[in-house]
Structures are given as structure tokens and as C-alpha cells.
Amino acid sequence: MSLLKTALREKRFVCVMEFVPKPSAQRFADMQAILARQQLCGWPLSVAIGDRVGSPLDLSPLDALASFTHQPDALPHFSGKDRERHHLLAQLQRMQAAGLEQLLLLTGDRLPGHQPGQRTVRYLESVAALLIARQACPDWLLGAALNPFKYQEEEGAAQYFKGQKKLAAGADFLTLQLGFDADKHHEAMHWMRRQPAPKPMLACLMSLTHGRAGMLEHVAGVTVTASMREMLAAESQVSKAFAQRRSVDRLALQIIGVKLMGYAGVHLSGIHAPQQLDDLQDRLAHWQAQVENLEQWAPAWAASWQMPDLPHVTFHPPQGNWRHGQARAQASFTEKARYHLLHGAHDLLFERGQWLSKAFGWAVRQPLWATGTGARLLHGVERAVKRPLLGCDTCGRCRLQDTLYTCPETCPKGLANGPCGGTTLNRCEFGDRECIHSVKYRTAKAVGQTAVLSERLIPCVEAHSRHRSSWPQWFEPGAPARLSAQSVPRSQPES
Known part of the structure; x- marks a missing residue:
């Protein structure tokens, strides 16, 4: 050992x-x-x-x-x-x-x-x-x-x-x-x-x-x-x-x-x-x-952090001093409306028990879309719909339901499970945007879905699945269920 x-x-x-x-x-x-x-x-x-x-x-x-x-x-x-x-x-x-x-x-x-x-x-x-x-x-x-x-x-x-x-x-x-x-x-x-x-x-x-x-x-x-x-x-x-x-x-x-x-x-x-x-x-x-x-x-x-004639040292930046448990952040009207609209659209088209969802699932699983030309066409349609709306990069395994409709592909690192450690005051490590996971947190808090941020374990997207439509896979019989914290096998601790 x-x-x-x-x-x-x-x-x-x-x-x-x-x-x-x-x-x-x-x-x-x-x-x-x-x-x-x-x-x-x-x-x-x-x-x-x-x-x-x-x-x-x-x-x-x-x-x-x-x-x-x-x-x-x-x-x-x-x-x-x-x-x-x-x-x-x-x-x-x-x-x-x-x-x-x-x-x-x-x-x-x-x-x-x-x-x-x-x-x-x-x-x-x-x-x-x-x-x-x-x-x-x-x-x-x-x-x-x-x-x-x-x-x-x-x-x-x-x-x-x-x-x-x-x-x-x-x-x-x-x-x-x-x-x-x-x-x-x-x-x-x-x-x-x-x-x-x-x-x-x-x-x-x-x-x-x-x-x-x-x-x-x-x-x-x-x-x-x-x-x-x-x-x-x-x-x-x-x-x-x-x-x-x-x-x-x-x-x-x-x-x-x-x-x-x-x-x-x-x-x-x-x-x-x-x-x-x-x-x-x-x-x-x-x-x-x-x-x-x-x-x-x-x-x-x-x-140990004092020197003569110098002010008291502070370890937090002047723009923020949040402590765990403090609640200050609030989602904007736009962030909340966006979530509810996308959630409603998802329920209509992708909740498999809905009649419209059943019809859509039947349509995208037709043999035509399994051909080379059909697959390219369906991929183009999905990308044309979702990219302007969500920043989608058609990863082939859509995770939007598990990320509160904030596409992981809009993170420069493509992170789905949460932020990296490199953010500064909500700014992305790359410096050109707000961290998408900060937006996702505000949304989750506003709509009562913060459990999603700790319980939905999102596997990596496999390289071979990228740049194709996720719709047929979503409606496949026996499509994989969500991976939750409770469903992961634990290693047995040594006594």
C-alpha cells in the first residue's frame, strides 16, 4: 500500500x-x-x-x-x-x-x-x-x-x-x-x-x-x-x-x-x-x-502578515468577499424566462411520454436518417436550430436537460459538470466572458433546481459521437438513463 x-x-x-x-x-x-x-x-x-x-x-x-x-x-x-x-x-x-x-x-x-x-x-x-x-x-x-x-x-x-x-x-x-x-x-x-x-x-x-x-x-x-x-x-x-x-x-x-x-x-x-x-x-x-x-x-x-506603517492585509479582492452559505445572487428576468421557455420546449419534444414527442421521435428514427446523406442532413438541421439559440456544437449526446439548458459547448473547455478552478469573480479563465456555470447557478437557484448541480454526473462526450445529430440516439429504446450520485458504485473503504 x-x-x-x-x-x-x-x-x-x-x-x-x-x-x-x-x-x-x-x-x-x-x-x-x-x-x-x-x-x-x-x-x-x-x-x-x-x-x-x-x-x-x-x-x-x-x-x-x-x-x-x-x-x-x-x-x-x-x-x-x-x-x-x-x-x-x-x-x-x-x-x-x-x-x-x-x-x-x-x-x-x-x-x-x-x-x-x-x-x-x-x-x-x-x-x-x-x-x-x-x-x-x-x-x-x-x-x-x-x-x-x-x-x-x-x-x-x-x-x-x-x-x-x-x-x-x-x-x-x-x-x-x-x-x-x-x-x-x-x-x-x-x-x-x-x-x-x-x-x-x-x-x-x-x-x-x-x-x-x-x-x-x-x-x-x-x-x-x-x-x-x-x-x-x-x-x-x-x-x-x-x-x-x-x-x-x-x-x-x-x-x-x-x-x-x-x-x-x-x-x-x-x-x-x-x-x-x-x-x-x-x-x-x-x-x-x-x-x-x-x-x-x-x-x-x-x-506574520503585518509590516510597520502598512494597512491591514486582506485576502479577498475588493470586488467581493462571499462566504459559503451567504445568498446574494439573483437571476435576471431574461435568465429565468429563457429557462422556462426551453424547459417547456424540451417537455413537448423530448419527454418521451408526450404525443408530440412520440411523433418527433418516430420521425427522427426513420431509416433515411441512418444513411450517410440523411445523417448529414439531420445533423445540419439540428445544428441550424440549436447553434444560434444555444451555442450548440452538436456533440452527439445532448446534455441540456442536465445543465439547465446552458450548453457546455459554450464553455471554452467544454465543461458540463461545473466550473474549473480558474474563474475570478465570475469571469471565465479566458477572460472574454462570464463563466457559464455562474449563469447556470443563478438559474438553478431561481427555479429551485440546485440539486441538479450536485447530483447529475455527466459522462464525457466520446470523440466518435461528435458532430452528428443527438436526436435519434435520444429516442433509441433503452437509451441510457441519467447518471446520478446515488447510482455510482462506491469502492469499499479498507478497514
């Missing part, structure tokens, strides 16, 4: 070092030296291997593992950007052959060069990937991501609803996005504890300097506010060594804080050399002797 799986089962706090596999022998040697220590302050030490994080020259997680002199106990990542089902199945087969049985499944951030409208890039989203991996490998340790660092109701609530889908689809643990807002770490933990079957969570943490804050401005889904940057800049003006010491001190404090909150471990980013681990361990030892509970921890954490 893997180190991570053992630690989670035994409820031992665990440290997972993030490793982005750059083509550098020194980078591999340094991480090998870090992992050789086997522990940080007595906590077991493991490694996570990133996938498609940055440059296309990066090694794949499995090739990176093979490049270590001594193969470590590792948690490979699988990023769904520019991927289909067969890519995931191929990685699962390679992992099985190598004796690996744990995987972190991520949708992935924006693929470099992906411009909406210029070329289509498919993203295998994490909910669908979890369904595939859990079916193929029922006993594996599978993880997914959660980003609680959201400050508008629509994006935040939709993120938690999608988190519920990930748990239902088979996630054994969740890893949070990188974040520094302790209130949001508390919030995510309270949310998890309210779930019917709570799962362990890891907090992704990093020592933050002014230079790294500038780099993180280009990382989707990470929030670094102006007041944070101002404080970090003041530290760097004292001296580079002073700023570095303070950043390591804050990281040590944050690790202790999330441990006290109940997190199962940390996913540590930005530690590349043994000396960095030594520095962190020294500060951890210091703070462990000083802090025994959250009441003692909170003022120390606040003080």
Missing part, C-alpha cells in the same frame, strides 16, 4: 511535495535528496508529479518517475487538457504495469495557445475522468481538486456543488488550490464535514515572496490581493534574506494552522532543494513549541 494511502487510512498528517518535471538532472537529484529524508517533523513525506503544468517540454508524470535513480512512492497527476477518454485509459494501463495505484485527476488550466473560436481544444473534466478511472480501477486511491478561494456566490457555490459531484464520482480525497485565506481554509473544512461521507483533504501551500506573487498573477484561480503584494514588497525592500525568512516562517505557520483545522496533510509547492526543507523544518519546530490550538495560532498568523 502506498505511503499516502496508508497515511490517509491511519489519519496521519502527511506532506506531499509537488514536483514539476522539468528536463533538469539537478532538479531530479534535489527532489531525490528531499524524499530520501522520508519525513518532515515526523510526518511522512511523499511526492506528487505534475502533468502539463507549463512547458510542452515537461516530461509526463510516468516518464518523470522513470527518470529518478530510485523510483519514489509517488502520486502522479493526470491533466485533462487536450485529452480524451483513451488518453486516460492509456495512462491507467501504464500505471498498472508499473505497480502504481493512485492518481490525482485534474481538468487542467488553459492550454497555452488555446484561443476560443480559433481552434477547438477538448478538456476531459475531472468528474468524467473520475467516473472512468473508478470503473477501470475500483480499488485505487483517486483524488481531485477543490478551489474554495472564490469571492462571488455563483462561482463559489458552483465550486462546492461540483466538489460534491467529485466525491460522488469516486474521489477518495480532495486537494485544494493554492491559497492563503485562512477563512476559506476553515470554510472548506466545514463544508467537507457536512458531507454524508466526509473525505480527507490536503491543503496546497507555498512560501510566498514578492517575486512569487508576481508569478502567481498568471496562475488561474490563485488569489493574491493588492494589500498582500504591498506587504510582500515592503519585506523585499528590507532585504532579500529578510523577505525569504518571513515567507518560510509564514509557510510553517500555515502548515500548523491547516493541521489544527483538521486537514489530512499538505501539498507543498515551491520547495526544490534540501536546504529549503531544512529551513522549513526549523521554523516548524519553533512554532510547534509555541502554538497548540487555533486560538493561539490565529494572532500569530495575522502578525
Whole structure:
């Protein structure tokens, strides 16, 4: 059994070092030296291997593992950007052959060069990937991501609803996005504890300097506010060594804080050399002797973000400070009217018990439409009707009923189950539109259908089914029923 799986089962706090596999022998040697220590302050030490994080020259997680002199106990990542089902199945087969049985499944951030409208890039989203991996490998340790660092109701609530889908689809643990807002770490933990079957969570943490804050401005889904940057800049003006010491001190404090909150471990980013681990361990030892509970921890954490003559640091942007449970968002008249009109049209044409629906189903299942010319004609008709109205890309497996008539194809990543982690104040990671899942959330809330956002698990669209009409398939006898959270088989937890 893997180190991570053992630690989670035994409820031992665990440290997972993030490793982005750059083509550098020194980078591999340094991480090998870090992992050789086997522990940080007595906590077991493991490694996570990133996938498609940055440059296309990066090694794949499995090739990176093979490049270590001594193969470590590792948690490979699988990023769904520019991927289909067969890519995931191929990685699962390679992992099985190598004796690996744990995987972190991520949708992935924006693929470099992906411009909406210029070329289509498919993203295998994490909910669908979890369904595939859990079916193929029922006993594996599978993880997914959660980003609680959201400050508008629509994006935040939709993120938690999608988190519920990930748990239902088979996630054994969740890893949070990188974040520094302790209130949001508390919030995510309270949310998890309210779930019917709570799962362990890891907090992704990093020592933050002014230079790294500038780099993180280009990382989707990470929030670094102006007041944070101002404080970090003041530290760097004292001296580079002073700023570095303070950043390591804050990281040590944050690790202790999330441990006290109940997190199962940390996913540590930005530690590349043994000396960095030594520095962190020294500060951890210091703070462990000083802090025994959250009441003692909170003022120390606040003080670590203070510099003389500077205002109080805030971790939320000035445009929003939503907290889980707060209700502010309201759908517009247009959003509500659109839903009701489309829902009514769907009931007439696609609810199989209606006489008009029966007639329409009979018509589109005639042998004519199974011929090459007929299929092209029917596809053209469906596309001509639905594209102007819905942004449809005729995926061949219409999911509109499960997405409150907001077409997933209008998301640049094609996500159907909920938002990615890259939104900012309801804006899409691509920056050119409001996130469609924020619109979907407002609509669901207005019409009393929020359960759809957490209970309907939508499988991936298969590559071979795209760009053909979905109508004949919809009316096929024995057409697949909706996949709900309750219908997914669960892996049996080990005793």
C-alpha cells in the first residue's frame, strides 16, 4: 500500500511535495535528496508529479518517475487538457504495469495557445475522468481538486456543488488550490464535514515572496490581493534574506494552522532543494513549541502578515468577499424566462411520454436518417436550430436537460459538470466572458433546481459521437438513463 494511502487510512498528517518535471538532472537529484529524508517533523513525506503544468517540454508524470535513480512512492497527476477518454485509459494501463495505484485527476488550466473560436481544444473534466478511472480501477486511491478561494456566490457555490459531484464520482480525497485565506481554509473544512461521507483533504501551500506573487498573477484561480503584494514588497525592500525568512516562517505557520483545522496533510509547492526543507523544518519546530490550538495560532498568523506603517492585509479582492452559505445572487428576468421557455420546449419534444414527442421521435428514427446523406442532413438541421439559440456544437449526446439548458459547448473547455478552478469573480479563465456555470447557478437557484448541480454526473462526450445529430440516439429504446450520485458504485473503504 502506498505511503499516502496508508497515511490517509491511519489519519496521519502527511506532506506531499509537488514536483514539476522539468528536463533538469539537478532538479531530479534535489527532489531525490528531499524524499530520501522520508519525513518532515515526523510526518511522512511523499511526492506528487505534475502533468502539463507549463512547458510542452515537461516530461509526463510516468516518464518523470522513470527518470529518478530510485523510483519514489509517488502520486502522479493526470491533466485533462487536450485529452480524451483513451488518453486516460492509456495512462491507467501504464500505471498498472508499473505497480502504481493512485492518481490525482485534474481538468487542467488553459492550454497555452488555446484561443476560443480559433481552434477547438477538448478538456476531459475531472468528474468524467473520475467516473472512468473508478470503473477501470475500483480499488485505487483517486483524488481531485477543490478551489474554495472564490469571492462571488455563483462561482463559489458552483465550486462546492461540483466538489460534491467529485466525491460522488469516486474521489477518495480532495486537494485544494493554492491559497492563503485562512477563512476559506476553515470554510472548506466545514463544508467537507457536512458531507454524508466526509473525505480527507490536503491543503496546497507555498512560501510566498514578492517575486512569487508576481508569478502567481498568471496562475488561474490563485488569489493574491493588492494589500498582500504591498506587504510582500515592503519585506523585499528590507532585504532579500529578510523577505525569504518571513515567507518560510509564514509557510510553517500555515502548515500548523491547516493541521489544527483538521486537514489530512499538505501539498507543498515551491520547495526544490534540501536546504529549503531544512529551513522549513526549523521554523516548524519553533512554532510547534509555541502554538497548540487555533486560538493561539490565529494572532500569530495575522502578525506574520503585518509590516510597520502598512494597512491591514486582506485576502479577498475588493470586488467581493462571499462566504459559503451567504445568498446574494439573483437571476435576471431574461435568465429565468429563457429557462422556462426551453424547459417547456424540451417537455413537448423530448419527454418521451408526450404525443408530440412520440411523433418527433418516430420521425427522427426513420431509416433515411441512418444513411450517410440523411445523417448529414439531420445533423445540419439540428445544428441550424440549436447553434444560434444555444451555442450548440452538436456533440452527439445532448446534455441540456442536465445543465439547465446552458450548453457546455459554450464553455471554452467544454465543461458540463461545473466550473474549473480558474474563474475570478465570475469571469471565465479566458477572460472574454462570464463563466457559464455562474449563469447556470443563478438559474438553478431561481427555479429551485440546485440539486441538479450536485447530483447529475455527466459522462464525457466520446470523440466518435461528435458532430452528428443527438436526436435519434435520444429516442433509441433503452437509451441510457441519467447518471446520478446515488447510482455510482462506491469502492469499499479498507478497514
